[in-house]
Amino acid sequence: EEQGQEFGILSSATSRAEFGVLYADKNPRDQAYASEKKDDGILPQYQSTLKQQVGIVVAGSAGERVQSAAKKLCEAAVVSNLHCTQKNDNPVTQGSGFSLAEVIISPNEIFYTGIETPDAVIVVSEDGMNELHEKHLLDRLTKSTVLILDSSLMKPHTEANIIEYPYRKEFGGAKAAMKAMEFYVKQSGVFPVEALSPASG
Structure with missing residues (x-):
């Protein structure tokens, strides 16, 4: 106060709704701008039996189509009449280092796009494994988490259910993420695997 500054509130315990909810309340969909251009977008063709939201993290190397594979997973989820979000992460050195994608698939609208426990x-x-160690993400895995690893990688110490396969050796680096993702869809039944076929074509 002696310096002419005023005391203020440094923190507030007042709870508030998720940003997506507040934004939707402020900007109703029925008042959104409608383009005259005809675009049907991605139309649902399949039905999923998914009952609750799932979070999937995909990690690999830059330039090996990790984020493209995640995009195809999202497209297949939408084709299966599900909601989906994707967040990508990679270093500023494009084309080298790690490549990471976080995908959330849900039967309900998604407001919070973070994944606490995948x-x-x-x-x-x-590269992908090193980045997950750097983020301490592997420390957050539980017994219910499925960890799909390329068999060339060292198994981390985790409670997760580890499944190994030589994706890189059999399919090459550029297809490893997509093939591992196809396995996850078949193994989990998150949506019909047929939905992934047009998306991966």
Whole structure:
């Protein structure tokens, strides 16, 4: 106060709704701008039996189509009449280092896009594994988490259910993430695997 500054509130315990909910309340969909251009987008063709939200983390190397594979997973989820979000992460050195994607699939609208404890983690390269260690993400896995690893990688110490396969050796680095993702869809039944076929074509 002697310096002419005023005391204020440093923190507030007042709870508030998720940003997505507040934004939707402020900007109703029925008042959104409607383009005259005809675009049907992605139309649902399949039905999923998914009852609750799942979070999937995919980690690999830059330039090996990790984020493209995650995009195809999202498209297949939408084709299966589900909601989906995707967040990507990679270093500023484009084309080298790690490549990471976080995907949330849900039968309900998604407002919070963070993944605290993943339901599934797919790791197909050393770059991806190193980044997950750096983020301490592997420390948050539980017994219910499925960890799909390329068999060339060292198993981490975790409670997760580890499934190994030589994706890189059999399919090459550029297809490893997509093939591991196809396995996850078949193994989990998150949506019909047929929905992934047009998306991965």
